[in-house]
Amino acid sequence: MWLGLGRHIRAQTRQYESLVFAPCPALVTVDKGVRFPVQVIEHFRPGVVILEPRGRITVETENDLREAVRRQIEAGRKQLVLDLTCVPYIDSCGLGRIVQGYVSARNAGGDLKLMNVTGRNKQLLTVTRLLFVFEIYEPSEVGQY
Secondary structure: OHHHHHHHHHHHHHHHHHHHOOOOOOOOOOOOOOOOOOEEEEEEEOOEEEEEEEOOEOOOOHHHHHHHHHHHHHOOOOEEEEEOOOOOOEOHHHHHHHHHHHHHHHHOOOEEEEEOOOHHHHHHHHHOOHHHOOOEEOHHHHHHO
């Protein structure tokens, strides 16, 4: 009996810790028609800018990503990495915006690469055959850009 209770408590503690230390904020589902902008955090590293959108990249939020990419390219920072850690969903408009960012960076003499592509996003890139277009980075490889 004691051993079983101990396992249950440890399991709850591990679950709580994973929620507390999760890298992404909790995403709130809202009614359709309500627009919440996606927050794009910009991390500056030597020679590269990591763009970290937090939230879904959809028709309602794709302009926020476009503005972040445009701002970086206009500032002369053309080597971009898009970190998809905190992006649970990308629709067709969001995917188009990522491709447009890639083309804009390439036209400016730079590049846009992806990082932390997992789950549904990896499946989307595989089905659309874009997984072979974009270079995919692991977090430890960013310094080797």
